Amino acid sequence: MNLCYLAFKNMVSKPLNLLLSLLLLSLSVFLATFVLQLSQQFGGQLSKNIAPFDMVVGAKGSPLQLVLSSVLHVDVPTGNIKLKDVSMLQKHPFVETAIPVSYGDNHKGFRILGTETSYLDHYKAKLSEGRRYENPFEVVAGSNVAQQLALKLGDRFTSSHGLAVGAVDEHDEHFFIVKGILEPTGMVVDQLLLTNLESIWKIHDHEENYHEEVETQKETEEEKEITSLLVKFKSPMGMVQLPRFINQNTSMQAALPGFEVQRLMSLLGSGVKTVNGIALAILLVSGLSIFISLLKTIRERRRELALLRTYGFRTEQLFGLALLEGLLLALIGFVLGWFLGRLGIWGASQYMQTLYGYNLQIKGLEQLELFLLGLILIFTTIAALFASRSIFKLNVAKTLSDV
Amino acid sequence: MVKTLNLRYAYQNGDELSFPDIELTPGEHMLMIGPSGVGKTTLLYLMSGLLPPLRGTVSIAGKELGSLTRKKMDSFRGEHIGIIFQQYHFIKSLSVSDNLRLRQHFSKSASDKKRRDALVERLGLREHLQKKVTKLSQGQQQRLGIALGLIHRPKIIFADEPTSNLDDVNCEKVIELLKEEAEICKSSLLIITHDLRVMSHFQNHVRL
Incomplete structure (x- = not known):
């Protein structure tokens, strides 16, 4: 029995909360990675193709x-x-x-x-x-x-x-x-x-x-x-x-192809920025939803946390449990959203293939996406810290005796 | 095994309580009686290191709790102290089996499946191991609560009003079970109660 297992069990014991948080997070990751890949690869395709001529x-x-x-x-x-x-x-x-x-x-x-x-x-x-x-x-x-x-x-x-x-x-x-x-x-x-x-x-x-x-x-x-x-x-x-x-x-x-493509990309760029803004907004909302769900979890499980203290769990471990639950959620949400994003690129590739003959590649995890993951994990840690403040003030005797 | 000396505790509102000295030898059973509100539960938490005393000391198995670091105290509690609550507490998202395994987590018997199997067999919980705790009947929950208090072979078992909500028949059963199990793991047993039905079962009484 390790903390991860317990955190996982705790997480799936509230399927509706889980679904909402996951949905928001993966939606924002989907939007961000999809648009990033699309604009990067599209821009890259154009630049590559015009490169031979001035x-x-x-x-x-x-x-x-x-x-x-x-x-x-x-x-x-x-x-x-x-x-x-x-x-x-x-x-x-x-x-x-x-x-x-x-x-x-x-x-x-x-x-x-x-x-x-x-x-x-x-x-x-x-x-x-x-x-x-x-x-x-x-x-x-x-x-x-x-x-x-x-x-x-x-x-x-x-x-x-x-x-x-x-x-x-x-x-x-x-x-x-x-x-x-x-x-x-x-x-x-x-x-x-x-x-x-x-x-x-x-x-x-x-x-x-x-x-x-x-x-x-x-x-x-x-x-x-x-x-x-x-x-x-x-x-x-x-x-x-x-x-x-x-x-x-x-x-x-x-x-001049270089100039024209640049002009085209700057036109597309404002669209990309808009979608990125939307993705960021959803990311903030999903961060908030993770925070709220952790806060709720910790409130509802005050007694279980107190019980774990009598089992020999340290306060830090209880915080670790909440953090783990949040990070697990964030990680699953990211992976889900990332795969959806790649699926989207695959779909867009099929579409562009028939229309313009351009192929988009399904690429592995990119540095910027890794950065996004890092950002999400930091967000989650902060959310978990704020949500867990009550853990550090937990009065075990009182919590367990209150009926 | 357990020894308290000049224990005093101060509540947040300033009320102070002092407790008589208690001493339990290994394997000894003792009843602590007194009307409600006299601080029996508080004493239990003082003795398990979950509340800091204002004055005085608690020693368990030769270790003075006040001298342990917080970290050591936590793992000491996990290993040597078992608490059976009046109101049973479980981890609701886990199955019966996982609840028991979780209780063993910090003890030397962490992977002691034999101990687990023997205990659930005796307490009649074998068929219910994979059930969620919330799906257990009242009686099964009681037995699980007892199992959680002693699965890790603690040196001392504290039982806080274990019979208060039970009818006479179940009260007898729970007392027998507690005595038996404490005997099997050679633990000291301290039962805190104001239930007069329990008193005839134990010679050793302390009045608060």
Whole structure:
């Protein structure tokens, strides 16, 4: 028979009190850990995905939209730009690399991105099978696409116009063929079907010609369009000069992914703060409920505590008993809330996976959460101390004789 | 075994009580009688070190209680003193068996299952071991109360008005039980009572 067992028995002997305290505590822990994980991982995902590029150049419109669509592939593009308009950027001394991307089609909801193979290098994407694309209509599939659609090397598929599933127009004249499958990167590449720019141009040339019933004629190199240009600067001077230059002197716009994502996160940040505030408020209420339930317990069990003194328990041990009961409650509440939080992240991950293709990880106990646990345990200890003051003043003889 | 000398106690309201000296040899049984309100229960708590005397000393098994530190006093009480209350007290969240184990916690018989088994057998509590104490009948609660006073083989058993709420038949039973059990664990027994029915069972009387 040890104190822990007795504390546990005491705790479960009042199931309704226990339920209320546990519910409040685990709710606050759930909210705090869930939102913390969500915002951290979401922010982390975004930062990781934009890291390879410093600037996006595309058609005029919302800069955030341009970043979301061209870098993160979650939004629709702002429009097209002419390849010849950005050719000067590709040769600019401040620019290290400038990769044109073109998109607008999908296969079963996964975006087909026309770009140069160096795009893969920027995301450090390695092939798990096959080779990179070389000719038009050869495709390298991101790991998640390959897995979800069960794509194998040599598989052939057609694309549909638009970025969502169930688009009306099927480009059924051209078959893409899977030539390579990528290893998982944990980044946006996992969600893409990558091909070269020519493939995209050919599909749409053909389409236009088909519709307008004009003789096939090759567009000149200058007339070719891309959706946007992803730029990595060589020197920080590029960051200072080029965006302003483009925005003021051309019909295109330049957006800085870092800046836009930061803006987005600060917008989300106020939401996160609100939820954290709510979690803190619930935590305070749960602390109060633990305090009240301990206080009640100690009042109701005054006689039992006095009895334990006659059994040879010291006053400190009785306090230990109350403290143990509180800490046990706090620990169970935390663990319960933490697991609920992770369950929430798992749910959110499923949701984001289908919507944006982002995976959230189920992580182990984090330092900040450990800190939260520490905070809760300190709270509980203080509550137990306040609630136990009567234990130190317990008059055993009087308590046991009062009938 | 138990010896008190010039004991005086002061209540919080200033009233003072003085007690006659008491001496019990090992295994001796003694009855302490007197009308209610004369301080019998107070003496019990003084002798078990739960109340500090104003003056005088209590010695149990050669140890003067006043000389023990608080910590030592607590463990001494847990090991050597058994109290049977008039109004039985239990830990309500625990089963009968756990209540008994808890009482053994601070004694040398902490893991003495044999002692526990033998005692519950004699007191007819065997089938009720896993029950919550609140589910016991009045009679079973009485027997458990007695068991809790002596399961740890104390040197001295204090019984505070053990028969006050009982009819004649049960009164006889409880007295027999107390005497028997005290005999078995070779404990000294001090019964505090104002119940005249108990008196014929003991030769040794102290009047307060």
